Amino acid sequence: MTSATLATSALSVRNATKIFGAQVALDNVSIEVAAGEVRALVGQNGCGKSTLIKILAGFHEPEPGIEVLVGGSELALGDPIASEAAGLRFVHQDLGLVGNLDTVDNMALGQGYITNATKTISWRKERSKAREALAALGYEINVNMPVAALQMSERTAVAIARAMSERGTPPKMLILDEPTANLPGPEAQRLYQLVRRVADSGVAVLFVSHHFDEVFEMAESVTVLRDGKLIDTRPVAGLSEDELIELVVGRKLEEHDKGQADNREHGEQVLQLSGVGGRNVSGMDLTIHKGEVVGVAGITGSGREEVAALVFGGHERSGEILVDGKALPQNRPDISIARGVALVPAERHANASLLDQTLRENITLVDPGRHVSLGILRRNPEKSDVRVWLDRLSVKPSGQTEYKMNQLSGGNQQKVILARWLRQEPSVLVLDEPTQGVDVGAKADIHTLVDEAAAQGAAVLVCSTDHEELVRVCDRVVIMRRGRAAEILRGEQITVDNITAATIGRDSAEPAA
Amino acid sequence: MSEIKEVAAPRRRINFGFDKYSGIYVWALLVLIFALWIPDLFLQTSTLKQVLTFQAISAIVALGLLLPVAAGAFDLTIAGTLTVSVCFTAWALTNGHGVVVAAGGSILIGIVIGLVNSLVVVKLKVDSFIGTLGMSSVLIAIAYMITDSSQIVLSTSGYAPFFEFARTEMFGLPRSVYYAALIALFFWWILEYTPGGRYLYAVGGNPVASRLAGVRVGRVTMIAFISSGVTSAFAGIVYLSTIGTATPDSGSGYLLPAFSAVFLGATQIRPGRVNVPGTLVAIFLLATGVTGLQLAGAPSYVTQLFNGAALIIAVALASRTARRQG
Numbered sequence: 001m002t003s004a005t006l007a008t009s010a011l012s013v014r015n016a017t018k019i020f021g022a023q024v025a026l027d028n029v030s031i032e033v034a035a036g037e038v039r040a041l042v043g044q045n046g047c048g049k050s051t052l053i054k055i056l057a058g059f060h061e062p063e064p065g066i067e068v069l070v071g072g073s074e075l076a077l078g079d080p081i082a083s084e085a086a087g088l089r090f091v092h093q094d095l096g097l098v099g100n101l102d103t104v105d106n107m108a109l110g111q112g113y114i115t116n117a118t119k120t121i122s123w124r125k126e127r128s129k130a131r132e133a134l135a136a137l138g139y140e141i142n143v144n145m146p147v148a149a150l151q152m153s154e155r156t157a158v159a160i161a162r163a164m165s166e167r168g169t170p171p172k173m174l175i176l177d178e179p180t181a182n183l184p185g186p187e188a189q190r191l192y193q194l195v196r197r198v199a200d201s202g203v204a205v206l207f208v209s210h211h212f213d214e215v216f217e218m219a220e221s222v223t224v225l226r227d228g229k230l231i232d233t234r235p236v237a238g239l240s241e242d243e244l245i246e247l248v249v250g251r252k253l254e255e256h257d258k259g260q261a262d263n264r265e266h267g268e269q270v271l272q273l274s275g276v277g278g279r280n281v282s283g284m285d286l287t288i289h290k291g292e293v294v295g296v297a298g299i300t301g302s303g304r305e306e307v308a309a310l311v312f313g314g315h316e317r318s319g320e321i322l323v324d325g326k327a328l329p330q331n332r333p334d335i336s337i338a339r340g341v342a343l344v345p346a347e348r349h350a351n352a353s354l355l356d357q358t359l360r361e362n363i364t365l366v367d368p369g370r371h372v373s374l375g376i377l378r379r380n381p382e383k384s385d386v387r388v389w390l391d392r393l394s395v396k397p398s399g400q401t402e403y404k405m406n407q408l409s410g411g412n413q414q415k416v417i418l419a420r421w422l423r424q425e426p427s428v429l430v431l432d433e434p435t436q437g438v439d440v441g442a443k444a445d446i447h448t449l450v451d452e453a454a455a456q457g458a459a460v461l462v463c464s465t466d467h468e469e470l471v472r473v474c475d476r477v478v479i480m481r482r483g484r485a486a487e488i489l490r491g492e493q494i495t496v497d498n499i500t501a502a503t504i505g506r507d508s509a510e511p512a513a
Numbered sequence: 514m515s516e517i518k519e520v521a522a523p524r525r526r527i528n529f530g531f532d533k534y535s536g537i538y539v540w541a542l543l544v545l546i547f548a549l550w551i552p553d554l555f556l557q558t559s560t561l562k563q564v565l566t567f568q569a570i571s572a573i574v575a576l577g578l579l580l581p582v583a584a585g586a587f588d589l590t591i592a593g594t595l596t597v598s599v600c601f602t603a604w605a606l607t608n609g610h611g612v613v614v615a616a617g618g619s620i621l622i623g624i625v626i627g628l629v630n631s632l633v634v635v636k637l638k639v640d641s642f643i644g645t646l647g648m649s650s651v652l653i654a655i656a657y658m659i660t661d662s663s664q665i666v667l668s669t670s671g672y673a674p675f676f677e678f679a680r681t682e683m684f685g686l687p688r689s690v691y692y693a694a695l696i697a698l699f700f701w702w703i704l705e706y707t708p709g710g711r712y713l714y715a716v717g718g719n720p721v722a723s724r725l726a727g728v729r730v731g732r733v734t735m736i737a738f739i740s741s742g743v744t745s746a747f748a749g750i751v752y753l754s755t756i757g758t759a760t761p762d763s764g765s766g767y768l769l770p771a772f773s774a775v776f777l778g779a780t781q782i783r784p785g786r787v788n789v790p791g792t793l794v795a796i797f798l799l800a801t802g803v804t805g806l807q808l809a810g811a812p813s814y815v816t817q818l819f820n821g822a823a824l825i826i827a828v829a830l831a832s833r834t835a836r837r838q839g
Contacts, residue, residue: 314725334727345725352725354718356785365715365726368708377706420726 010035010173010204011056011070011088017063018051025051026062027228033173035071038195038205040219040236043248044500048228049208053175057090058083071172087172089163091179093300095155099148104130106147107162133161136201137194153187157194164198174198176207178300180214192218210299210504212241226250245501266292266475270459271311271341271428276319278303278310281483284319286311288428288459293450295470296463297499298480305346307480308432308463312336312343323428337366342426344417346433346463352417353405360386360401363420389419394445411442418449429453430461435469447472467499479503536781536794540801547805554808562686568800569689570752575771575778575792576693576700577744580737582775582787583704585717586634586641588738591745591771593652594626596764598749600656603665603759612675616750623746626652627739634738635731649768656761664760667753679754689751696744701789713737714786766816773799773820777827784831799823 011033018026026048033039041049054060056068058080068075076082097106104126113121114129130143139157147155156179164171179195180188195218199205209215215222216236224231224247231247267290276284281303288294298304309315314333321328323339336343345351354362363386364370371382386401393415395408405413414434421429431450435443450473454460464470470477477494479487479502487502547555554560574591581588598619605615626648633644669676679689704710712733715723724730748767753759777799778792779785799819806815 312725333725334729337727343725350719350721352722354715354722357714357718361711361714365711365723365728368711372708375707376702377708377711 008035009033009069009072010037011206012068013052013056014067015065016052016055016068017065018048018055018060019063024228026055029225029228029230031223031230031233033204033206035172035204036199036202038199038218038220039207039233040215040222041206041208041225042210042215042222042244043225043231047225049225050177051228052225053090053177053208056083056088056175084167085169087169088175089171089173090175091156091159091163091177093177095159097147097155097159100146102146103134103141103143103150103158106158107133107165109162111162111165111167130161133165134158137161137164137197138190139194151187152183153190156183156191160194160198164203171203173204173206176205178209178211179207180211180301183301188213212244212504215244216241224248241505245505248504249497249501266290267457270324271461272322273311274320274322276310276317276321278306278315278317281306281310281480284310284485286478286485288461290427290457290459291454292476293454293460293462293474295474295477295494296461296480297465297467297470297477297503299465299503301482302480302503303483304463304465304480308343308345308430308461311428311430311461312341314343337424340424340427341430342421342424342428343430344414344421344432344434346436348414348417348436352420353413355406356404358402358404359390359395359408359416362405362416363389363423366420366424385423389423390416393419393422393449395419409439409442411438411445414438414446415442415449418446422449422453426458428461429458430463432463433465434462435464435466443469467496470494470499471496481505533780533782533784536777536791536798540794540798543798543801543805547801547809551805551809555805558685560804560808564797564800564804565690566687566755567804568796569687569693570748570755571767571770571774571800572693572793572796573696573748573751574745574767575774575796576696576789577741577748578771578775579700579704579787579789579792580713580740581641581734583710583713583717584734584737585720586734586737587645588630588741589642589645589768590626590630590649590652591741592764592766592768593649593656594623594742594745594764595749595752595767596656596761597622597626597652597659598746599753599759599763600659600665600761602750602753603667604659606667606672606675607665612678619746619750620743623742623744624739625742626746627742628735630738630742631731631735635734653761656763660759660761662761664758667757667759669757672757676754676757679751687755689755692747692751696747697789697793704789709733709736717786769817769824770799770820773824773827776831777823780827780831795823795827 009032011031013032014030016026016029017024029048029052041052043049051060055062055077058078061078066077068077070086070088073086075086098109104123107130108126114125116122127143134141134143134157137157137160139154141150141154147158150158160174160176163174180191183191195205195207207214207218219236221233221235222239222244223233224244226248269287270290271286271288273284273286280301284307286294296304296307310317311321312333313321313328313330313336315331317330323341326339328339328341329335349355354365360383364382368377371378371385383401387399390399390401395412395415397403405416408416434450435446438446447469450460450462462470462473471494474494475490477489477499478485479489479499481487481503489498489502574595578588578591601622602615602619605618606612630645630648633639633648634641667675679687679692681688683691704713712723712728715726715728716730716733720730749764752763774792774795775787777795779787781791781794782788783791803816803819806819807813
């Protein structure tokens with residue numbers, strides 16, 4: 001590389017390494033992005049892409065030996081102020097906007113306002129400054145509205161406009177994290193154009209992505225990381241999706257990859273979804289049979305996060321859900337439960353646990369009346385009942401019905417929540433991230449419990465970002481993309497790599513069979 | 514993830530914190546102090562009787578407050594409901610209506626107030642503190658309307674049967690004390706031994722989780738507010754039967770003591786949650802302290818001092834206990 005080329009690069013990183021204890025998060029990664037270039041940074045979870053971004057943002061201090069040049073000048077590392085002063089501007093996935101403030105105020109966050117001679121804010125100048133900034137990106141919005149009321153793509157535009165504003169030094173490079181993750185199709189298109197505009201103005205763009213749509217539509221080139229190492233940087237033109245998947249995953253995927261072939265007996269249809277939709281999901285059809293375990297996979301923004309709640313029926317939805325042939329009303333968790341549907345929600349602390357109440361009270365929450373006789377809830381039979389369940393699920397320490405929920409480890413807490421629902425002998429068991437924050441031992445126990453529930457005739461739905469978990473327990477895996485059930489993997493097709501590839505692949509033209 | 518905490522205490526530490534029976538110890542200590550300080554005034558059966566009678570109405574109001582607080586809501590209308598009930602009952606009695614209409618009407622008013630509170634908090638989603646604060650102001654205005662901004666006095670001769678309701682003594686104590694005991698027993702049964710009690714605590718602990726577990730959160734909250742309204746209305750009837758005068762000011766002194774008792778009670782007997790026995794211990798404790806000081810000649814504002822300080826100390830100790838356990 002000639003020095004002339006180096007001088008025109010927006011960003012030049014050489015030998016970035018970062019070690020956390022025993023783990024090498026980044027191993028000697030070098031990348032270079034030219035001014036006005038749009039580069040995608042791609043790789044599986046844990047490949048090192050967010051570590052690299054955090055080093056550039058000054059959040060992490062990298063190992064010595066690294067050299068970073070921004071627009072030809074050396075960057076002081078480990079200092080967020082230096083990163084910003086050098087011209088690196090970041091927009092994170094949550095955008096960093098304050099919802100109840102308007103665009104003008106949000107754009108002034110961290111920068112200050114234009115004031116006039118008497119030190120009062122010049123609102124007129126501020127407003128036109130905001131409007132101009134957004135117009136330069138191709139957006140025209142009401143700058144006086146709270147940003148929470150704007151559309152998602154408009155909010156992203158505001159965040160980018162703020163990042164792009166002059167502050168001492170002009171921006172040299174815009175770094176985006178999953179920019180279209182939460183955007184529906186048409187809004188994503190607007191964003192592609194916005195990024196094009198930014199690049200045309202001479203500012204380089206680096207974006208981290210899981211979505212191949214973004215990569216192929218926005219980027220000129222793509223850098224692939226795997227296990228902390230740089231695999232390659234390629235131009236997007238001429239690159240096929242299969243080649244990109246191969247770079248990300250590390251090997252050629254065969255047509256029928258070896259995987260688990262569970263031979264479970266499947267009974268009659270228990271759960272049927274027709275045209276079900278919610279906030280991020282639309283037109284979902286799904287059927288689950290007795291004894292079957294169906295998985296749901298998908299990246300953030302694909303709608304996977306909503307499927308469990310939709311199937312349970314506890315929220316507003318469109319479309320129809322039939323349990324044993326009878327329609328389930330929406331927004332009535334108590335009726336869903338009465339019809340035999342159980343939901344073990346994600347994020348148990350927020351959604352399932354009564355943390356400072358006893359295990360007994362947590363387990364009997366759904367049916368506390370079971371041990372009432374002559375109008376009095378009998379504690380002793382209740383304790384025996386609960387003890388049986390604590391035993392069955394191997395909750396440790398054993399037999400402690402009066403322990404408070406917050407005295408248990410995460411894995412044991414999750415087992416208690418599971419006990420709450422298995423005690424109801426549900427015909428449909430819906431699990432959302434069942435082993436989130438759970439240790440290895442408890443994880444295996446929970447998977448065995450899922451097997452047992454299915455063996456006893458329950459229809460089980462498992463929504464999870466843990467692809468190994470899906471491989472372990474599922475007979476079928478539904479892949480969610482952009483709010484729709486895009487694909488179904490069956491039998492031998494269910495492998496970790498296949499699931500990963502399917503969740504980040506492009507939208508297929510045909511809906512799932 | 515946190516590991517399992519060792520429950521069996523391996524080290525003996527002097528526990529200066531509030532343990533679950535400390536209220537009883539403190540009460541015993543207070544009795545000791547007053548017995549030594551002013552023995553002839555304090556150690557009389559009439560003192561005990563005074564304490565109990567004085568506290569019966571307060572206890573009823575505090576017990577009614579337990580259900581909304583268990584369900585995670587504040588009910589600041591308890592004093593206002595008591596006042597409206599007192600004024601309405603007095604007005605009805607002095608305007609030719611029988612006891613049944615007067616008392617029945619007050620209970621009905623209590624139900625309506627509870628319904629309005631639930632409408633505001635559940636349907637309109639107004640924060641319960643703000644909603645009931647506003648409502649309590651409305652109730653005071655209603656009390657002024659009923660009494661025409663003055664007071665209504667029930668003559669002892671004219672309304673003797675009505676006064677018997679609370680004042681008649683059984684085994685040396687007025688009936689109002691027994692009413693309080695019965696209500697305590699009733700709510701204790703509800704909170705400890707019925708599914709309803711479980712639902713109340715669940716809604717107070719984690720409404721999202723409760724809803725997903727099939728608990729009808731709105732309905733539970735509504736029932737809590739209605740029972741608080743009815744209980745406060747009943748307290749009003751007992752008040753009028755005990756004291757005999759109705760003014761728009763009748764209930765104002767009952768709000769803070771009820772909250773003090775409920776929150777101080779949450780640190781006792783069944784620490785970590787509001788509960789009936791704990792509330793009773795707290796009421797007794799506060800009443801003994803106040804009565805002792807008044808007998809010793811302290812000015813009447815010592816009540817407010819005691820109750821206010823107790824509320825602050827109780828909540829501070831409760832969060833300290835919660836942090837130690839969690």
